[in-house]
Amino acid sequence: MKSDIILAGVGGQGILSIAAVIGQAAISAGLHMKQSEVHGMSQRGGDVQSHLRISDKEVFSDLVPHGAADMILSVEPMEALRYLPWLSKQGWIITNSQPFVNIPNYPDAQAIIAEIEKKPRHIIMNADEMAKAAGNSRGMNMVMAGAASLFIDIPLEKMEGAIEFLFGRKGPEIVKSNIAAFRAGREFAQKKRG
Amino acid sequence: MAKEKMMLMGDEAIAQGAIDAGVSGFYAYPGTPSTEIMEYAQHSKDAAALNIHRQWSANEKTAMESALGMSYCGKRALVSMKHVGLNVAADPFVNSGVTGANGGIIVVAADDPSMHSSQNEQDSRILARFALLPIFEPANQQEAYDMAFAGYELSEKYKTPVMLRITTRLAHSRAGVALKERRAQNGAKLPENKRQFVLLPGIARKQYKTLVANQAKFEEESEKSPFNRYIDGTDKSRGIIACGLAYNYLMENYPDGCPHPVLKLCQYPAPKKLVEKLVKETKEILVLEDGQPMVEESLRGLLDRDVRVKGRLTGELPRDGELNPLFVRRALGMADICGEPTPAIVAGRPPAFCVGCGHIDAYNAIKEVVTKGYEDGHVFADIGCYTLAALPPFEVVNSCVDMGASITMAKGAADAGLFPACAVIGDSTFCHSGMTGLLDCVVENANVVIFILDNSATAMTGGQDSHATGRLQEICKGLGVKEEHIRIVNPLKKNHEEMVRVIKEEIEYKGVSVIIPTRECIQTLGKKNKKGGE
Known part of the structure; x- marks a missing residue:
């Protein structure tokens, strides 16, 4: 089993919470894992990415090689496109549809979505809205993690166990609402993938 | 007793390694990508229970000097900084080679090739070589942890500070790390030689000779270091020297094992005998190193006549910037694997002030x-x-x-x-x-x-x-x-x-x-x- 994921977003959107959930699940499933992240200047509203590599064999490079990513998982649509050079021919783009506009020259949002739709394997979802509907307005990242989980060969209970492990100290309510957001994302991806 | 693995970033692995290797004080000034070393120590319950010093200093120079003072008292100290911080600390850093250490000192220099968050991309290994100090350069998080132990042992064995050099990618990447049995902190023990830290010319001249004489011993240590490995291969058309993290990018491109002989180089000064063996047995040498072409340059020598040495200076690898699996792949002569280019519609998104700043x-x-x-x-x-x-x-x-x-x-x-x-x-x-x-x-x-x-x-x-x-x-x-x-x-x-x-x-x-x-x-x-x- 091997799963190379590029997590994408904008500094401050909290993509590392997604990395933490999937990474923790990988560890509890006894898999090898490396996860590199961006600290420093870019965290101030710049484009940020995290490379998450999971495998049943030893992982060497901390970076996903070009053309090798099984998935681009993005919390922002334009950022999903930035990392296409890393996506493998069979790879999936899973992205939030909601733009994060903090630059004056942000392109036309429709055109961005159209560009993503040109790719054969993609799931575009309004994760902000789905999080709200699941009763967790701050759960966008968990919705995205849930959608991604469908494509990663790690048992669901390990994934949900990771959420419990990471949010447990914040109380059972927080765990519950994060799991609800996670499940909403997973169900949506299930329908889309068919 | 083997403990369970912890998920640690390279920076965190170094801090946990130092804690477990009996460090008594962390000293640092924040700087990407080194910051998380001190932050980890500050949040560590172990470090608190062990009463380890772990507060920020005014700058890297004061941090380095405080570490030297702790070493003076026989205790182990760790001082960490980003590469440009080492310039600020260069005065005490270079002179610490001449005073030597009493308690062990590890100087962590975190380099930032590609300048993700920096003004330049200098290679700290060169500054350590300038100061004639041994260097450890971990290939992964586990080695980063283990090198804290090995670093202090070497430091105290030869009474010399040592450098632990990492780059951004390892500093900020997580992997599982197996912890070792914790070693107690040193007791207080003042220098036996009362003049050791007095760099008056007459004393400094003598000590500098000792430092120079130690170079052969440092090299001997590199020859037998477990971090430097000669891995034989059947295809002798090329030998590869892979320094630190570059070893991972090499192996990434050979999932079934590298067919060429490889020298994994993670402790310096470079082990001459191992390099010699590789040079003798193979037709050409490819040097993979993140940062500046330090090893490559020293192999080629001043006259640059050795056409068999390839790397950043010969265009096999880019002359500047961080290495990655693709660049190494090209240097190995393999065809590119790449996804589609980033579409033109994607706009740059530079960092900016936070809302409300x-x-x-x-x-x-x-x-x-x-x-x-x-x-x-x-x-x-x-x-x-x-x-x-x-x-x-x-x-x-x-x-x-x-x-x-x-x-x-x-x-x-x-x-x-x-x-x-x-x-x-x-x-x-x-x-x-x-x-x-x-x-x-x-x-x-x-x-x-x-x-x-x-x-x-x-x-x-x-x-x-x-x-x-x-x-x-x-x-x-x-x-x-x-x-x-x-x-x-x-x-x-x-x-x-x-x-x-x-x-x-x-x-x-x-x-x-x-x-x-x-x-x-x-x-x-x-x-x-x-x-x-x-």
Whole structure:
């Protein structure tokens, strides 16, 4: 089993919470894992990415090689496109549809979505809205993690166990609402993938 | 007893390794990508229980010197910094090679090839070689942890500081690390030789000879180091020297094992015998190293006649920037694997000020003054979030060179007749390297306006405590700035007119003015409010 994921977003959107959930699940499933992240200047509203590599064999490079990513998982649509050079021919783009506009020259949002739709394997979802509907307005990242989980060969209970492990100290309510957001994302991806 | 694996970033692995190897003190100034070493130590319950020193220093030089003082007492010390921080600490760092250590010292230099968050991409291995010190360069998180143990052993065996060199990628990447049995801290033990740390010429000359004589022993250690491995291969058309992290990129491209003989090089000085073996057995050598071509250059030599050595100098790898699996793949002569190019519609997204940041209001006032009425004005800035005013929409910053350079460049420009000469520096950067420059200004009563943007934090690196908090006015007064020309303003939109007026008044004053826009960093404030609310 091997799963190379590029997590994408904008500094401050909290993509590392997604990395933490999937990474923790990988560890509890006894898999090898490396996860590199961006600290420093870019965290101030710049484009940020995290490379998450999971495998049943030893992982060497901390970076996903070009053309090798099984998935681009993005919390922002334009950022999903930035990392296409890393996506493998069979790879999936899973992205939030909601733009994060903090630059004056942000392109036309429709055109961005159209560009993503040109790719054969993609799931575009309004994760902000789905999080709200699941009763967790701050759960966008968990919705995205849930959608991604469908494509990663790690048992669901390990994934949900990771959420419990990471949010447990914040109380059972927080765990519950994060799991609800996670499940909403997973169900949506299930329908889309068919 | 084997313990379970911990998920640690390279930085964290080093800190945990030092804690488990019996360190008594961490010393550092924040700087990407080294910051998380100290932060980990500060949050570590183990470190707290063991009463390990773990507070920030004013700058890398004071950190290095404090580490040396702890070593003087026989205790183990770890000092960490980013590569450019090592320049600041270069004086004590290089001389620590001559004094040597008493308790073990590990100097962590975290390099930033590709300048993700830096002003240059210098290779700290070269500075360690300059100081004639041994270097450890981990290939992965486990080695980063293990090298804390090995580093202190080597340091105490030869009474020498050692460098632990990492790059951004390892610093900020997590993997599982198996922990070792914890070793107790050293007891206090003062230097046996009372002159060891007294670098008077007569003493220094003698000690320098010892350091030079130790080079052969350091090399011998590298020959037998478990971190340096000769891995044989059947295809002798090429031998590969893979330094530190580059080893991973090599193996990534050979999932079933590398067919060529490989020297995995993670401890320096380079082991001559192992290199010789590789050179003898193979037709050409490819050197993979992140940073500058240090090993490659030393293999080629001054006359550069050895056409068999390939690497960054011969175009197999890019001459600058961080390595990655693709660059290494190309150097190995394999065809590219790459996804589609980034579509043209994707716009750049440079970092920017946070919404609600006080720097925005301060710069709005500064920009208004230097674009209306004082168009000849230049703004010399410094290292920190506020450098972002070089980018749109402000574009009001004319320089960013090194920590503290804003004040002294403004002074030099004022000396040359530039008016108005303004400096913008953050509170933490001011305490790091701005105070001495301000003293220069005061002594000559230079005609400068210095803005110290006080957000009560070392913000760019994640909001660490600043030495300046609550002390800025007193420091400026103490350095001799006239009290009536130390002006505190509150950078809020509603105070814009007042700020503009204050700036104009101080520009018109012919002498040293310090304006201190004071408002806490929106990020650290947010974190505090969140904590209070829980």
